[in-house]
Amino acid sequence: MNKLQKIINSENNLQRLDDKHLDSLRLELSNAVALVTSIDTSQSRFCIDKSTLAAETASFYLKQRQNIFNSGFPSAQLPYLTLVTQKLTQLNNVFIELYKIDVGYIYFLKDSYPDVALWALLSIGLEKIDNRSSFFAISIADALSETSWKSIASLSDSEGFCAASRILIQSSSIRSSLLFDTLQLRGELSSKFAMTLLSLDCTIDEEIMHRYLVTQNLPSSCDWMVQQPVTPSNVFEHLLSRPDRREWFRTQYDPNFTVDELAIFGDILGVSEYTHSAFEPSCSIATVRFALKGDSRDVNQVIAMLSEINEDTGESWIVALYVIFGTQLPVLPSQIGTDIDYSVAVKEIQTWWGERSEIVFSFWRSGDLQNFDNSLNLLASVEVTANLRMWIWKELCVICRGYFPWNSLVKAERQYSVLSKMRSNCVAKERYNVREKNAVVGY
Structure with a gap:
């Protein structure tokens, strides 16, 4: 058992783990990769080929899984999600067996398939073999974009990730903000931990911690937030902090400077300066504002333009229509491209709406009042x-x-x-x- 393993296994020494130990982990892993790639044996060649082929397939299924989550609720009733999950489970078993032979057969994937390397290192099966696996995963954070890293880590079944992250955050790791955000996404943050960090010399930006504590309704953080300037990233927490949110929000209106997030929240709060603005389908947030408003005055224009825009853009508008009409819509978004062509779907929707276009409503959702x-x-x-x-x-x-x-x-x-x-x-x-x-x- 090496020195690092002893530190990890000793609860009394957990606070000693920091970025220097992550550096030593990376060195250990790099040495393992150098060893397995330099040995020209039938076993080594087989394991490298096996790992590469499995990674290629796993990367495909990881992307498919992410697409499913992006497209809608990941229901267990979705046949394709069930298939993807089964395939990933089978592939994970392959990586577990390769890891038992040598960690190098997993770590060498960080350059070619970093998503697979992270996913495998954060699996519960691999964690049972080596309780350092969460630290290994964190050590390759630079190999992926922050969004991709958090997406994979959020779906991980790792039981050690939370403890590993807390340890590194408290030791002021350069990855503290990333780990803090990921713990919040995983639902593994606590007010007590965040308040402890505020009292320490932590590398995480003070606003990030206060924004989290606002969601926990901590009075001191709410008071702190209302003193801060409004930005697109903190407007949600500003609204949670204020009892007079609608009146306050109206004071933020500037006709010469409208930020996307502010416009959407203006609609949500019913602030007339925003709700009475002209409908602009070309705006980047138009589908969101249209779906949340649920106003019949805009439906005619949206349905008419479906036949004039490309399929990818059109499908996002059909999803917005589904938010408003629910199953009353003659075509479900998930049917387009599989059960029905986009052009046919548009014709069905336009015919259906032609029989109802005289209906007037506002704040409509799933075919009823919101x-x-x-x-x-x-x-x-x-x-x-x-x-x-x-x-x-x-x-x-x-x-x-x-x-x-x-x-x-x-x-x-x-x-x-x-x-x-x-x-x-x-x-x-x-x-x-x-x-x-x-x-x-x-x-």
């Missing part, structure tokens, strides 16, 4: 993209004046758990459902 239940149902919809579901979730938090730790890019079981708690929150339900009476918005 309410707490149909909004929650959309968070668990396989038809609604992760981005739209994220905005519906933010809308729920703002209108209900309470934060729910939901994330569209974690496993279905964790999402179901949060949604179940939300569904049983009678106060939140009442606050959302009186929205149209202006009894809650801006309260």
